Amino acid sequence: MERMIATEKEEHKSLRENVRDFVKKKVEPICIKMDEEDMFPIGLFKEMGKMGYLGVTIPEEYGGSGMDYLSQGIIEEEIGYSSASLALSYGAHSNLCLDSLFRNGSSMQREEYVPKLSSGQWIGSLGLTEPSSGSDALAMKTNATKNGDSFTINGSKTLITNAPYSDFFLTYAKTGDNYTAFAILSTDEGFSRGKKFNKMGMRGSPTGEIYFQNLKIKEDRIVGKPGGAKDIILSGLNIERIILSFIFVGIARRALEESLKYSIERKQFGQHLYEFEMIQDKLATMYTKYETARIMAYESLSRVQEDKMDALHAASAILYAAEISEQVSREAIQIHGGYGYVKDSGIERLLRDAILGQIGAGTTEIRKHIISGALVKQFKDNPRILE
Numbered sequence: 001m002e003r004m005i006a007t008e009k010e011e012h013k014s015l016r017e018n019v020r021d022f023v024k025k026k027v028e029p030i031c032i033k034m035d036e037e038d039m040f041p042i043g044l045f046k047e048m049g050k051m052g053y054l055g056v057t058i059p060e061e062y063g064g065s066g067m068d069y070l071s072q073g074i075i076e077e078e079i080g081y082s083s084a085s086l087a088l089s090y091g092a093h094s095n096l097c098l099d100s101l102f103r104n105g106s107s108m109q110r111e112e113y114v115p116k117l118s119s120g121q122w123i124g125s126l127g128l129t130e131p132s133s134g135s136d137a138l139a140m141k142t143n144a145t146k147n148g149d150s151f152t153i154n155g156s157k158t159l160i161t162n163a164p165y166s167d168f169f170l171t172y173a174k175t176g177d178n179y180t181a182f183a184i185l186s187t188d189e190g191f192s193r194g195k196k197f198n199k200m201g202m203r204g205s206p207t208g209e210i211y212f213q214n215l216k217i218k219e220d221r222i223v224g225k226p227g228g229a230k231d232i233i234l235s236g237l238n239i240e241r242i243i244l245s246f247i248f249v250g251i252a253r254r255a256l257e258e259s260l261k262y263s264i265e266r267k268q269f270g271q272h273l274y275e276f277e278m279i280q281d282k283l284a285t286m287y288t289k290y291e292t293a294r295i296m297a298y299e300s301l302s303r304v305q306e307d308k309m310d311a312l313h314a315a316s317a318i319l320y321a322a323e324i325s326e327q328v329s330r331e332a333i334q335i336h337g338g339y340g341y342v343k344d345s346g347i348e349r350l351l352r353d354a355i356l357g358q359i360g361a362g363t364t365e366i367r368k369h370i371i372s373g374a375l376v377k378q379f380k381d382n383p384r385i386l387e
């Protein structure tokens with residue numbers, strides 16, 4: 001198997017410093033409040049548009065920064081280090097919705113919608129999950145029927161990131177035997193929002209339901225080809241998994257850094273915590289898992305950059321990053337003792353946020369199904385695939 005790893009150029013290093021500075025000044029001071037009050041910082045989110053983060057992968061002529069997916073991964077990691085929930089909302093807007101709209105949208109959609117989403121004038125969501133279809137996404141019930149040059153959409157989507165605030169939804173509906181992607185605006189007649197969910201983690205990233213009741217739109221709202229949504233869904237899921245894996249790399253980095261700091265500061269029995277062999281074991285294991293997850297995320301991202309993205313690498317990058325961010329956050333609580341269990345420490349939040357990693361963007365079980373399926377297929381074709 002050919003291996004590749006993205007290397008950061010000067011522009012990436014300077015972007016990382018720029019985002020780090022933004023996070024330190026604007027996100028870090030409110031990250032605990034966001035969690036405690038389940039508060040979405042809408043003004044700050046829109047400011048991320050002005051900073052060029054929301055439209056980072058979009059060409060400048062459409063209001064973006066004209067950078068690459070590595071840049072988007074860097075933004076995810078740096079925001080995720082401070083607030084995984086803000087990083088989740090960022091990922092849903094910038095990658096799942098905006099980047100996919102740009103890749104698949106018509107010139108009208110690129111001109112009308114993309115600049116508004118890049119600047120933060122509009123907030124965006126991707127609507128795939130429905131009350132009766134989650135992992136089995138293609139069993140969706142939302143349907144669109146064609147009448148002349150219009151479509152009438154009926155159905156609903158649930159667990160949608162940013163939905164309580166979004167102006168724009170990239171969503172999917174059954175059109176006969178196949179599926180079509182549509183651009184829906186919150187101002188469309190027949191659109192309504194349901195409740196905002198009260199979640200265990202990722203608090204501050206608003207998650208909600210949306211409904212389409214006899215929602216009529218013209219066919220210029222079709223994103224991509226009529227009946228062509230299956231490819232958009234599947235390729236979107238691969239990129240989404242890779243980009244979102246950086247949130248969990250960010251969580252693991254924060255958990256490890258806080259644990260190193262605390263084990264250097266804190267003394268018990270006249271010794272620093274890091275002098276106890278059992279704490280050394282934890283730190284070493286946490287580091288090794290974090291570093292491996294980071295390498296896997298970079299490796300899979302390189303494949304996107306080189307146009308060689310595949311489901312095997314995308315699913316395994318997020319599978320591992322999500323699993324280890326939970327393990328590393330759990331150990332961080334243990335290293336911090338009772339203080340780690342207290343909300344003000346910000347440590348227990350890392351674990352609650354990390355758990356989403358095994359559910360969103362396809363669950364751990366679905367990722368394992370994809371990975372084993374791809375491995376068996378590739379191994380049958382070439383038994384030396386693992387070398």
Ligand SMILES: Cc1cc2nc3c(=O)[nH]c(=O)nc-3n(C[C@H](O)[C@H](O)[C@H](O)COP(=O)(O)OP(=O)(O)OC[C@H]3O[C@@H](n4cnc5c(N)ncnc54)[C@H](O)[C@@H]3O)c2cc1C
Binds near residue numbers: 125161
């Ligand atoms: C905070 C949050 C944000 C989200 N944001 C979005 C968003 O922006 N847009 C969007 O469209 N969706 C979003 N989702 C939905 C998310 O993608 C789904 O929750 C996820 O795909 C799982 O679907 P489900 O919840 O219906 O679980 P189900 O599919 O019902 O699965 C239940 C359990 O059964 C397992 N299972 C299902 N099928 C199999 C199988 N074949 N083999 C083995 N095990 C199986 C699952 O792994 C899981 O453990 C979000 C969810 C959350 C919690």
